[in-house]
Amino acid sequence: MSMQSIRDTFFEECEDLLEALAEGLARMETGEADSECLNAVFRAVHSIKGGAGAFALSDLVAFAHRFETVLDEIRSDRLDLSDEVMHVLLRSADHLADQVEAAREERSIDEEVTAAFLVNLGTCLGDAGFEAPAADEDFGFSAITLDFGASPGLPAFELPDLGFAGPEFPVTDHPRPDLSHPDPRTSGSGATAAPALADLTPDKKTSAPRHRIRFIPWPQFYSNGHDPLVLITSLAAPGELEIRPDLSSLPEFAEFDPAKPCLAWDILVASHLPEATVEAHFEFVRGLCELSVAPEITPAPAPENPAVALPWPAPLPEPLVEPLTIQSRAPEPEQVVISPPAGPPPDAVIETSALPPEKDTPRDATGEGAGALLRRRLPKSEDDAEGRGPKPTLRVDLERVDRLINAVGELIINQAMIEQSVTDLSLPADTEIISHTEDYRLLARDLQEAVMAIRAQPVKPLFQRMSRIVREAAEATGKPAHLVTIGESTEVDKTVVERLADPLTHMIRNAVDHGLESAAARVAAGKDPEGTIRLSAAHRSGSVIITISDDGGGLDRNRILAKAISRGLVAEGAELSDAEIDNLLFLPGFSTAEKISNLSGRGVGLDVVKNAVGALGGRIAISSTLGSGSEFTISLPLTLAVMDGMVISVAGQTMVIPIASVIETIRPTAADLHLLGTSDRLLSIRGRFLPMIDVAECLGFGRRDPAQASLALLVETDAQAHCALMVDAVLDQRQVVIKGLDSNYGAIPGVSAATVLGDGQIALILDTEALTSNMSGLINGRNGANYLPPAAGATAAPASQSFQPLAARAQALPQPQTGAPHAIH
Amino acid sequence: MTLRILAIDDSLTIRTLLRQAVENAGFACATANDGKDGVEMFSEVDPDVVITDINMPRLDGFGVIEAIRTGTHNTRVPILVLSTESGEALKARARAAGATGWLVKPFEDLQLIAILRRVTGYAGPGHSERGQA
Numbered sequence: 001m002s003m004q005s006i007r008d009t010f011f012e013e014c015e016d017l018l019e020a021l022a023e024g025l026a027r028m029e030t031g032e033a034d035s036e037c038l039n040a041v042f043r044a045v046h047s048i049k050g051g052a053g054a055f056a057l058s059d060l061v062a063f064a065h066r067f068e069t070v071l072d073e074i075r076s077d078r079l080d081l082s083d084e085v086m087h088v089l090l091r092s093a094d095h096l097a098d099q100v101e102a103a104r105e106e107r108s109i110d111e112e113v114t115a116a117f118l119v120n121l122g123t124c125l126g127d128a129g130f131e132a133p134a135a136d137e138d139f140g141f142s143a144i145t146l147d148f149g150a151s152p153g154l155p156a157f158e159l160p161d162l163g164f165a166g167p168e169f170p171v172t173d174h175p176r177p178d179l180s181h182p183d184p185r186t187s188g189s190g191a192t193a194a195p196a197l198a199d200l201t202p203d204k205k206t207s208a209p210r211h212r213i214r215f216i217p218w219p220q221f222y223s224n225g226h227d228p229l230v231l232i233t234s235l236a237a238p239g240e241l242e243i244r245p246d247l248s249s250l251p252e253f254a255e256f257d258p259a260k261p262c263l264a265w266d267i268l269v270a271s272h273l274p275e276a277t278v279e280a281h282f283e284f285v286r287g288l289c290e291l292s293v294a295p296e297i298t299p300a301p302a303p304e305n306p307a308v309a310l311p312w313p314a315p316l317p318e319p320l321v322e323p324l325t326i327q328s329r330a331p332e333p334e335q336v337v338i339s340p341p342a343g344p345p346p347d348a349v350i351e352t353s354a355l356p357p358e359k360d361t362p363r364d365a366t367g368e369g370a371g372a373l374l375r376r377r378l379p380k381s382e383d384d385a386e387g388r389g390p391k392p393t394l395r396v397d398l399e400r401v402d403r404l405i406n407a408v409g410e411l412i413i414n415q416a417m418i419e420q421s422v423t424d425l426s427l428p429a430d431t432e433i434i435s436h437t438e439d440y441r442l443l444a445r446d447l448q449e450a451v452m453a454i455r456a457q458p459v460k461p462l463f464q465r466m467s468r469i470v471r472e473a474a475e476a477t478g479k480p481a482h483l484v485t486i487g488e489s490t491e492v493d494k495t496v497v498e499r500l501a502d503p504l505t506h507m508i509r510n511a512v513d514h515g516l517e518s519a520a521a522r523v524a525a526g527k528d529p530e531g532t533i534r535l536s537a538a539h540r541s542g543s544v545i546i547t548i549s550d551d552g553g554g555l556d557r558n559r560i561l562a563k564a565i566s567r568g569l570v571a572e573g574a575e576l577s578d579a580e581i582d583n584l585l586f587l588p589g590f591s592t593a594e595k596i597s598n599l600s601g602r603g604v605g606l607d608v609v610k611n612a613v614g615a616l617g618g619r620i621a622i623s624s625t626l627g628s629g630s631e632f633t634i635s636l637p638l639t640l641a642v643m644d645g646m647v648i649s650v651a652g653q654t655m656v657i658p659i660a661s662v663i664e665t666i667r668p669t670a671a672d673l674h675l676l677g678t679s680d681r682l683l684s685i686r687g688r689f690l691p692m693i694d695v696a697e698c699l700g701f702g703r704r705d706p707a708q709a710s711l712a713l714l715v716e717t718d719a720q721a722h723c724a725l726m727v728d729a730v731l732d733q734r735q736v737v738i739k740g741l742d743s744n745y746g747a748i749p750g751v752s753a754a755t756v757l758g759d760g761q762i763a764l765i766l767d768t769e770a771l772t773s774n775m776s777g778l779i780n781g782r783n784g785a786n787y788l789p790p791a792a793g794a795t796a797a798p799a800s801q802s803f804q805p806l807a808a809r810a811q812a813l814p815q816p817q818t819g820a821p822h823a824i825h
Numbered sequence: 826m827t828l829r830i831l832a833i834d835d836s837l838t839i840r841t842l843l844r845q846a847v848e849n850a851g852f853a854c855a856t857a858n859d860g861k862d863g864v865e866m867f868s869e870v871d872p873d874v875v876i877t878d879i880n881m882p883r884l885d886g887f888g889v890i891e892a893i894r895t896g897t898h899n900t901r902v903p904i905l906v907l908s909t910e911s912g913e914a915l916k917a918r919a920r921a922a923g924a925t926g927w928l929v930k931p932f933e934d935l936q937l938i939a940i941l942r943r944v945t946g947y948a949g950p951g952h953s954e955r956g957q958a
Contacts (some may be wrong), residue, residue: 010838039882043835046880050909051838053931225896225903225925230946284926548901 010051011104017044018097020462025093028087029482043073048100057103060096063114067092074126076741085431088120094468171568210242211278216264216290226285230425232267233279240270258720264290290439332782397495401454405641408444408451409737412642415444415760416734440491445735448642454640456491459537459546462490462501466508470533473512480519481512486536492544495615496636501545503609507535507548507632510606514632515550525627527551543618544638545659549631557581564590582622586610617752619769645765647732647757648713651701656736656765657713664724665730683724690714691772694723698771699750715768723772734758738765758808827944828852828863829871833863833889835881839930843876846934852941860884860892868898873945875904876928879915887922893894894923903944907932 007708024041027033033041047062071091073079095117102109213235216229231241246264251257267279275293282291294514420439443652463485470483492500516522516531523529534549557578564570564584584590606620613620618636637643637660647658666685673692674682681692693713696702712724736755741748741764752767830852832843838879840856847854855861855870861883867875868945875893879886890904903925908915911929919927 006838006841010842039880043880043882046909047836047839050930052879053909054838054842056931076839220923222901224920224923225944227903227944227946230944233946284920287920546902612900 007055010055013051014048014100014104017048018093018100019461020044021096021463022467025086025090026467029090038075040073042068043076045071045096054105055103059111059114060099060103060108062091063096063099067096067119070121079124085124090467090471094471097266097468097483122675143812168257171537177748179471185338186621192418194793204226210268210296211275211293213269213282213745214264214290215267215282216246217261217285218289219261221285221288222261222442224285224288226288228263228265230350231285232265235267235269235278242268244268289504307785337540338817342575358550370817376691377382396454401451406450407640410447412448412735412737413446413756413758415440415755417760418758419495420758448735452493452638452641453491455494457494457497458489458491459489459500460486461499462504463537464534465501466535468537469505469508470512473509474531477513477516478518479512479531481516481531481533483508484532484534486534487538489546490537490539492537492636493638496544497602499524499612500634500636503612503634504546504548504608507606508535511548511550511552511630515552517553521553525553539638540635544636546634547631548637549629549636551629554626554628555582555622555630556626557586557624560584584621586620614769625716642735643765645734645736645755646713647734647736647763648727649731650699650727652728652758653701654731654761654763655695656763657715657725657727657768658765659733661768662713662714663716666712666714666724667710668712668724685714685724688722691723692723693728693771694726695801696726715772725771735764764769779807828941829870829872830836830854830873830874830876830941831857831863831867831870832876833860833886834856834876834878835859835877839878839907841865842932843937846932846937847941849934850941851940852938860886860889862899863889864892864896867893867896871904874941875902877904879908879919881905881909887918890919890922890924905940905944 002248011633012347021041021044024033024037024044027037028041045064045068049061051067052060067089070079070085070092074085079085095114099109099114164654167328215228215232217226220265221228233241233793235241244266246266249262249264251262256262275295278293282289282293285291316404322442322631334751417439419441422433427434433675467483467485470481474481510530511533515533517525517527519529522531532551533549534551537544537546539545561570561576561581564581564587565572565574567590568591569584569587570576586606588611590607613634613636616636617630621635622630623633637658644659646662648655648657666683672684675686681694682689683692684690705776711727711729713727713730714722714724716722734757736757738753738757741751750767751764752770753765754765755765757763830843830847832840832847832854833856834843835858838882840858844854844856846847855866855872857866859881860877863875864884865940876941877886877889881889884892886906886908890906891919893902893904894900898939904923905928906924907928907930908917908932911927926940928940
């Protein structure tokens with residue numbers, strides 16, 4: 001695995017951690033955080049720090065460290081979680097995210113900004129004296145250190161004047177086996193000594209002054225996993241060590257307690273190792289043994305350092321052994337059986353002897369079938385280990401999923417074709433193949449839903465990002481505000497989630513900037529000075545509904561209308577319904593802010609939002625109550641790949657209309673149709689008049705006598721008004737696979753995509769939004785103008801009348817018109 | 826034979842780095858996401874050395890050390906703590922719990938391997954001094 005890919009792993013992990021951080025902070029903010037939540041928040045920052053250290057991202061490490069310090073204070077109840085502190089934490093989390101992003105893109109972030117955040121965090125810690133050590137303490141780590149936990153407070157040990165045991169005495173090191181295999185496994189460190197003995201002469205004397213170390217391990221030494229042999233032999237290179245066991249405490253065999261350590265050692269080590277180094281070598285076992293270090297009393301000549309270049313700084317020399325006579329008293333153990341020459345891959349089956357029960361110390365009396373040959377299998381891979389978490393997941397390349405989705409799409413088309421072929425055979429209803437094809441259809445649908453679920457993602461991360469937007473907007477505008485999210489676990493197609501980020505950001509900013517009143521105005525209106533932005537997601541009949549609402553002053557319709565008129569968007573004196581006025585906000589370039597703030601007044605208006613939502617096959621609607629706030633509702637399809645469609649016939653063409661937008665089908669009588677002016681028609685239904693749109697005419701197939709209208713589809717439009725589409729026939733309802741046309745034909749007004757039907761025919765999928773936009777009181781800026789007959793104005797009904805100038809205006813605006821309106825008019 | 830390492834860390838990044846370092850040295854590496862998994866895997870993997878993080882969900886590093894030391898299986902295995910922290914109090918606590926050594930993140934591969942060799946006394950494949958054997 002390359003370093004680059006580990007780096008990628010790190011940043012992916014950071015995303016998860018930042019998400020967990022945001023989630024935890026949100027819970028802390030609402031006061032529902034338990035200690036596990038605080039721990040999780042701490043860990044998130046801590047893990048980012050840990051990983052960042054590995055990639056030498058020192059700024060990130062420094063910031064995360066300070067952040068973590070504050071979190072630790074809160075976690076351990078030394079710091080109260082006041083509103084101010086909470087605010088700093090939230091902003092710091094945002095900054096941490098920025099830093100991670102910057103590090104990922106290998107750019108640096110403004111140091112002053114970071115410094116300001118560091119100061120804020122430091123302020124949380126209050127006492128500057130407390131803060132100082134935290135600032136330069138831990139995070140400046142350079143390289144690894146095997147830290148033996150120096151305890152400066154420990155008193156120096158007295159050097160006991162003890163004679164050495166006879167050097168030629170067979171050493172009873174400890175009952176750990178001495179493996180004679182040339183490549184012993186870990187515990188066989190004795191083996192290192194054994195072969196070494198053959199080569200090394202015990203009479204090699206050192207001439208330089210030496211340290212004498214008196215070393216008596218206590219039981220805890222062994223229980224902490226230390227091995228005296230390893231510890232001693234790793235102290236220095238061969239030729240520099242002389243080890244003498246002290247067997248004086250060794251009891252008679254009859255009294256021998258294998259669980260009780262009874263050995264001590266005297267070690268002579270060449271003194272070119274500084275005494276401090278020698279001490280440091282034993283530091284982590286301090287408190288676990290009796291230890292003393294002193295110069296040897298009689299200096300002896302030292303040999304040359306026998307050619308061991310230490311690969312790391314002392315005190316970490318290679319474990320080799322010098323002139324002692326170590327021999328294991330223990331019986332030869334079960335031997336290592338098989339060893340691949342090099343390290344086996346992690347999934348290899350490793351056959352080995354069981355470790356002898358007395359692995360490290362005589363104290364270990366627990367025996368477990370010492371001779372048993374065990375087969376052990378390491379977990380196959382990281383993935384295996386990953387799978388042990390509470391919620392197993394699998395990271396898959398998105399491309400693979402999309403390939404699968406494409407295949408399923410083709411399968412659905414294929415299924416439709418088979419079904420069609422079977423139907424064409426006109427077999428008796430009880431024919432087996434008919435029930436099989438029915439099963440096939442259901443299975444294909446299940447399959448499609450399962451595959452789509454892979455792409456589905458909860459909106460939670462998206463929503464969490466929005467709380468940051470609210471914070472920033474609140475700060476920029478000086479209006480206190482907080483975000484409440486509902487339905488975070490609602491799942492939506494990945495692409496939808498991704499492409500919703502920008503429009504949502506924009507609307508949230510708008511809600512704070514334009515929706516909320518100033519704190520003073522809110523207080524005057526008897527409201528909480530802090531505004532609430534509510535963001536919710538929910539599934540509703542095959543769609544996802546996302547609402548963004550504020551508890552601000554609501555839309556000032558008079559002002560909106562006045563502005564629209566002053567900009568020439570609406571004719572003077574036009575009478576618009578409330579819904580129509582509200583929808584003026586979606587006109588290109590419309591801005592209601594009296595003063596353009598630097599926050600949301602960037603020249604992009606809600607029309608951009610509307611286009612973005614439209615591009616996802618969704619719709620946006622607005623509702624508002626003066627004095628109590630506004631609400632934007634976005635409804636989106638669950639998936640962008642397949643939809644339920646109604647197959648219709650228009651002017652001899654087979655087309656598909658999204659079922660989600662169809663409310664009702666009606667077979668109107670001639671009496672229900674009313675002509676309005678020369679060209680417009682209204683359909684009267686249950687006492688209401690709805691605009692009637694001839695789909696054939698809209699698409700350029702020519703106009704027909706409205707009296708011939710055989711069928712009307714009632715569809716819902718953006719403005720939450722209804723509209724009737726005139727079509728020739730409804731042929732079928734089915735799941736259709738959406739095939740984009742944009743790459744081949746560009747955007748075609750009135751048509752959103754195409755699909756392949758069961759008989760192999762290509763059918764266009766109608767964009768009801770665009771079809772109805774000119775009639776329902778909306779100019780959608782892009783396409784709307786194209787549908788308006790150029791001369792429909794003067795004599796038309798009031799509803800149309802008021803929009804005539806709109807159309808003219810819309811046409812005059814520079815528009816990124818990609819698809820020529822070739823099919824229209 | 827080779828060394829078997831059990832690395833317990835909740836950070837995938839750290840696990841990946843450890844695995845890479847350990848496997849490059851020709852050792853085998855098993856990894857666990859948190860202390861609880863680590864303890865569960867311990868007897869199964871039967872590692873020669875355990876490397877554990879301190880701050881982990883479900884069961885922290887101290888818990889891991891205690892569980893292994895008071896368990897029934899290979900209770901004397903060397904356990905190295907790998908942490909960004911280096912405070913004396915934490916180290917003392919780790920030692921009291923039974924930690925064998927303390928490593929500070931970030932680590933360098935060669936030094937990590939040297940330490941693994943050192944705490945185990947292992948001088949296996951790739952060891953430069955093996956000529957003596």
